[in-house]
Amino acid sequence: MSQAATLYQLQTLDSEIDSIRQRLAEIGQLLEQNEAVRAAQTALEQSEEEHRRWQTRLTDLELERAHLKEETAAAEKRLYSGKITNPRELADLQGKVRELNQRYEDLEEPLIEAMLYVEESSQAMAEAEAALERVRAEQASATTALSDEQARLSDRLKELEAQVEQIRAQIEAEHLARYDKLRQRLKGGIAVVAVRNNGCGVCGVQLTSRLVQQIRHGQVLTCPTCGRILYIP
Numbered sequence: 001m002s003q004a005a006t007l008y009q010l011q012t013l014d015s016e017i018d019s020i021r022q023r024l025a026e027i028g029q030l031l032e033q034n035e036a037v038r039a040a041q042t043a044l045e046q047s048e049e050e051h052r053r054w055q056t057r058l059t060d061l062e063l064e065r066a067h068l069k070e071e072t073a074a075a076e077k078r079l080y081s082g083k084i085t086n087p088r089e090l091a092d093l094q095g096k097v098r099e100l101n102q103r104y105e106d107l108e109e110p111l112i113e114a115m116l117y118v119e120e121s122s123q124a125m126a127e128a129e130a131a132l133e134r135v136r137a138e139q140a141s142a143t144t145a146l147s148d149e150q151a152r153l154s155d156r157l158k159e160l161e162a163q164v165e166q167i168r169a170q171i172e173a174e175h176l177a178r179y180d181k182l183r184q185r186l187k188g189g190i191a192v193v194a195v196r197n198n199g200c201g202v203c204g205v206q207l208t209s210r211l212v213q214q215i216r217h218g219q220v221l222t223c224p225t226c227g228r229i230l231y232i233p
């Protein structure tokens with residue numbers, strides 16, 4: 001095999017290695033991220049907090065009503081005990097009972113509101129829990145698929161690296177040095193390019209027939225425009 005052909009083979013292997021490394025980096029990031037799970041968790045925490053708030057409000061209102069009821073009962077007991085004879089004092093006590101009853105009634109509306117919100121927030125909480133479970137299951141299956149792909153690609157990478165080592169041993173140091181320099185410098189790491197219709201396969205420039213002939217005869221030459229090593233399959 002000519003040096004150009006061997007260089008082209010090396011390029012093919014290195015390009016596959018590049019894309020595998022890129023994909024492995026992506027997989028690594030995807031496995032670390034669980035944005036969707038975090039978002040669902042936050043949503044659940046918020047709905048739990050909302051539910052707790054309404055539950056507390058409801059309990060407070062119920063306690064307040066119970067307390068008012070007790071106070072009213074005590075005031076009424078005194079009022080009808082026959083022990084109070086002073087008309088002024090009786091009138092005051094009657095006023096107090098009325099006021100307590102009014103306060104009790106005034107709590108009716110907020111109490112109904114709190115009951116409604118307790119129910120509503122409890123439903124929202126159940127929905128958020130179900131959503132979190134769903135997202136977790138999705139994440140788990142995605143993780144399995146990604147881990148499988150990661151293992152497969154890592155195996156392939158090892159194979160390719162071993163092949164690269166063998167191929168590099170067959171290339172002259174001078175060509176190898178040029179190849180490595182070009183790989184570093186050029187976009188996409190493409191240092192060797194196939195000639196297509198007598199033109200450079202990357203930049204497209206037309207090559208002189210003399211240059212094409214030289215390449216055909218196995219010389220390692222570069223594209224006059226983009227500088228890549230040319231190869232004719």
Ligand SMILES: [Zn+2]
Nearest residue numbers: 200203223226
């Ligand atoms: Zn070119």
